[in-house]
Amino acid sequence: MGAVYSLSRVQLIPAPLEAVWDYFSAPGNLAAITPSYMRFRVTSAPHQGSIYPGQIITYKVSPVLGVPLTWVTEITHVHPRRFFVDEQRKGPYRMWRHEHHFEEVPGGVSMRDLVHYELPLGVLGTLAHGLFVKKQLEELFLYRTGRIAEVFGKM
Numbered sequence: 001m002g003a004v005y006s007l008s009r010v011q012l013i014p015a016p017l018e019a020v021w022d023y024f025s026a027p028g029n030l031a032a033i034t035p036s037y038m039r040f041r042v043t044s045a046p047h048q049g050s051i052y053p054g055q056i057i058t059y060k061v062s063p064v065l066g067v068p069l070t071w072v073t074e075i076t077h078v079h080p081r082r083f084f085v086d087e088q089r090k091g092p093y094r095m096w097r098h099e100h101h102f103e104e105v106p107g108g109v110s111m112r113d114l115v116h117y118e119l120p121l122g123v124l125g126t127l128a129h130g131l132f133v134k135k136q137l138e139e140l141f142l143y144r145t146g147r148i149a150e151v152f153g154k155m
Helices: 017-024 027-033 123-152
Strands: 004-013 056-061 069-079 083-090 095-105 108-118
Touching: 004 123, 017 095, 017 108, 017 123, 027 123, 108 123
Parallel strands: none
Antiparallel strands: 004 108, 056 069, 069 083, 083 095, 095 108
16 A cells, blocks of 8 residues: 545635535536646536435546546535535546535635545555656646636635
8 A cells, every 4th residue: 555645725715605515516617627738528427416425427537648547436425515525436546535625704615625645556656646646736726726716706
């Protein structure tokens, strides 16, 4: 078993909790907050209604050198307007668990992402993390921060 890494980000969003929840719990909006070079697209059938535990969402993404990968996640926990968790079932990571937390604060919502992940390939995965994976994930979440501010504004 390799190292388990974590990434945590908090963003203040000047919008009602319901609007923020609806945006982030809709898988189709994920492509809008992902850099275009990753060629991210949801491949599972569009889902109408709320996310639910057990929901499977499939994607195509090209995170490295334009090589397309299939990524399958499962929504494992949902507490409406409070948090939800997605976990990788198939994809580029040995383990990926992404918690999305939402809390009403004066003037809007505090949104916190907490990701725990492990890379495959042992020592090669550790090397890849130091060379580009950590930086790429940090840039991805920085990009998302900017895109979310464009959608909802800044606090």
